[in-house]
Amino acid sequence: xxxxxxxxxxxxxxRNLDLSKLTEIRIRVNQPVVIKYGTAYYIGKSGxxxxxxxxxxxxxxxxxxxxxxxxxxxxxxHNEELKQGYVTLANGVRIGxxxxxxxxxxxxxxxxxxxxxxxxxxxxxxxxSLNIIPYVFDNALHNTLILSPPGAGKTTMLNDLGRQIGxxxxxxxxxxxxxxxxIARDLECVENIDIYQNCSKTFGIINGIxxxxxxxxxxxxxxxxxxxxxxxxxxxxxVVFIATTHCASMAELDxxxxxxxxxxxGVFDRFVVLSKRLGPGTIEGVFNENKKCxxxxxx
Amino acid sequence: xxxxxGLIMALTVSVLGFxxxxxxxxxxxxxxxxxxxxxxxxxxxxxxxxxxLEVFTKYKHNNNDFGDLIGKLVNARQQNVVFDIxxxxxxFPYLSNCDTTQIADFLCSFGTVDKETQLEQINATxxxxxxRQTFFNTECIQKGKxxxxxxxxxxxxILVIYI
Numbered sequence: 001x002x003x004x005x006x007x008x009x010x011x012x013x014x015r016n017l018d019l020s021k022l023t024e025i026r027i028r029v030n031q032p033v034v035i036k037y038g039t040a041y042y043i044g045k046s047g048x049x050x051x052x053x054x055x056x057x058x059x060x061x062x063x064x065x066x067x068x069x070x071x072x073x074x075x076x077x078h079n080e081e082l083k084q085g086y087v088t089l090a091n092g093v094r095i096g097x098x099x100x101x102x103x104x105x106x107x108x109x110x111x112x113x114x115x116x117x118x119x120x121x122x123x124x125x126x127x128x129s130l131n132i133i134p135y136v137f138d139n140a141l142h143n144t145l146i147l148s149p150p151g152a153g154k155t156t157m158l159n160d161l162g163r164q165i166g167x168x169x170x171x172x173x174x175x176x177x178x179x180x181x182x183i184a185r186d187l188e189c190v191e192n193i194d195i196y197q198n199c200s201k202t203f204g205i206i207n208g209i210x211x212x213x214x215x216x217x218x219x220x221x222x223x224x225x226x227x228x229x230x231x232x233x234x235x236x237x238x239v240v241f242i243a244t245t246h247c248a249s250m251a252e253l254d255x256x257x258x259x260x261x262x263x264x265x266g267v268f269d270r271f272v273v274l275s276k277r278l279g280p281g282t283i284e285g286v287f288n289e290n291k292k293c294x295x296x297x298x299x
Numbered sequence: 300x301x302x303x304x305g306l307i308m309a310l311t312v313s314v315l316g317f318x319x320x321x322x323x324x325x326x327x328x329x330x331x332x333x334x335x336x337x338x339x340x341x342x343x344x345x346x347x348x349x350x351x352l353e354v355f356t357k358y359k360h361n362n363n364d365f366g367d368l369i370g371k372l373v374n375a376r377q378q379n380v381v382f383d384i385x386x387x388x389x390x391f392p393y394l395s396n397c398d399t400t401q402i403a404d405f406l407c408s409f410g411t412v413d414k415e416t417q418l419e420q421i422n423a424t425x426x427x428x429x430x431r432q433t434f435f436n437t438e439c440i441q442k443g444k445x446x447x448x449x450x451x452x453x454x455x456x457i458l459v460i461y462i
Contacts, residue, residue: 004379068411072350073376076414110413 001089002119005069007062013043020123023151023280028116029060036151063114070095075110081180081198083108092122092185122156124186128281129160132272135286135295136161137170141216141240143267147247148274153281154244155220157274159183161242162218166190171240175214177204183220202230209237219243225258235267249273249284250291273297305461309454316450322393323435323443325364329394330432332365333402337425340409344418351410352376364391372406401427 003011006025010033014022017037024036025043032055033043041048042055049055070087071078081087087095099114129136136144146161148154162183165171167190176195178184184195194212196204201219208214222228222245231241247253250271254263262268269289275282283297336358343354355373360366368387375382385403388394394402405424412420 071410072352073410074349074351074354075410075412076344076417077348077350079413082413109415 001091001093002121005066005089005095005119007065009045009056010043013045013047013056016047019121022121023123024121025119026116027058027063027066027119029058029063029114031116032057060114063117066117067095067097067114079110082111085111086180088181092182094120094122094180094182096120120151122159122182122185125153125156125160125281127160127164128153129157129164131283131297132157132161132286132295133164133168133170136242136270136272137165141165141171141242142270143235143240144242144270144272145222145253145268146242146244146272146274147249147253148244149248149276150246151280152274152276154274155182156281157272158218158220158242158244159185159187162187162193163190165216165242166193171215173212173214174216174218175204175208175212176218177201177208179204179220183218201227205230205234209234209239214239216240216242221245222259228258228262231267232262232265235262235265241267248275250287301461305458308461309458311454312457313450313454316446316453320443320446320450323439323446325391325393327432327435327439328363329365329391330428330435332360332363334425334428334432336360336365336369337421337428341418341421341425344414344421348414398431 002014006014010025014025014035017035022035022037026034026036032052035041035043035048037048041050042052043049044051044054045056046054067082067087068075070089071082075082078087082097085097087097089095096118097111097114098116099111102109102112136142146154146157148157162174162176163186166174166187169192172192174190174193176184176187176193177199178195178197179199179201181197184197187193187195194208194214196208201222205217205219208217217234217239219227219231219241220243222231222243231243235241245253245259247256250273253259253271266289271287271291273284273287274280275284277284278298283295285293285297286295288294339358340354343349343357349357352373355369355376358366358369360369368384371387372382372384384406385399388399388403391399401424405420408420409417
């Protein structure tokens with residue numbers, strides 16, 4: 001899929017890399033192309049390099065071509081995603097996009113004059129959630145919030161949790177509300193998983209509960225008050241929620257005012273903290289409803 | 300002998316006349332198909348918003364110049380090769396430079412804007428194409444029929460002269 005969107009000289013370098021180690025490609029206008037391949041490198045004409053002099057520099061046309069290719073030359077079909085600053089490719093590769101926002105009567109119409117893009121390559125790490133399964137499920141599933149800073153593997157963890165809950169039959173019906181087409185990657189093959197894609201969390205939660213009768217709902221990235229309100233609205237419906245949010249620690253979570261209502265209500269009774277300390281997906285610990293550590297992660 | 304020669308001449312003149320008149324019928328048919336395609340795009344974008352390649356691939360057409368052009372465009376996209384629409388349209392001698400430019404510009408820019416703007420573009424192109432269609436309808440009725448009738452008449456006159 002990357003081959004169809006990247007310019008030839010960049011793809012010629014990327015294709016020779018071990019794609020399982022490649023997590024990010026950052027392209028900014030008039031700047032060298034940076035990749036995260038373990039650590040950060042530049043992409044040069046003959047391979048990855050640490051020297052800026054040998055790096056490939058980007059033009060605005062190059063960025064525009066990448067965005068158009070990612071949209072399959074159909075901006076009109078991807079504009080709802082584009083308006084939110086991203087486009088997701090079929091295999092879950094998410095392209096974050098920056099540029100000039102076009103407004104029309106206080107409503108975002110589209111983005112134009114793209115200036116930078118961030119291509120994030122997801123990796124399925126089978127069974128990466130097995131260590132936390134005993135804490136998320138003991139006799140019954142717990143409402144669980146996965147906390148991690150960006151790029152520390154919370155979506156990968158959520159994806160695997162969905163797969164494990166499904167395949168171990170820990171819940172009868174699982175609903176995945178996949179706003180950005182990232183979590184549901186490869187989950188279609190699990191028999192008891194229903195997937196809402198490309199819809200808001202509010203729509204997914206409310207309609208999902210009404211129509212799909214799920215036992216557990218998986219959500220990625222609780223960020224806005226609307227997300228929290230939807231969750232709050234649905235929490236008394238008897239459905240278990242497993243969600244993620246950008247947050248580095250339990251202490252940081254306490255400082256987030258938007259989480260205050262659901263923390264006060266004790267909505268979540270398990271918190272899984274991830275970090276990049278030993279690489280993305282490092283489990284720092286699992287905490288219970290009293291914020292007490294019940295599992296101390298990898299040393 | 301002169302009857303045979305007269306018949307050949309009459310037939311040649313008629314065929315030439317029909318061939319000349321055919322330009323007007325081809326223009327009309329091309330724009331009929333183009334409008335049909337635009338209406339299809341309008342409907343697809345409004346209700347399904349398929350990707351460009353899907354929309355173009357799904358377009359069902361009888362064998363005609365415009366349908367073949369879309370078929371070639373789809374093939375080029377699938378094989379990821381450059382396709383010069385302008386150049387391809389120039390192969391249709393019955394289209395004016397203005398028509399070629401307008402159609403090529405529309406097809407080249409398709410997919411580069413948001414849905415609302417794209418629908419506005421389609422609507423504007425439909426209005427333009429309908430004007431051209433009306434013009435070619437009139438041309439077809441007036442000139443096309445005239446050249447056909449004239450050529451047949453001329454053929455008959457030649458035949459009579461030879462006989």
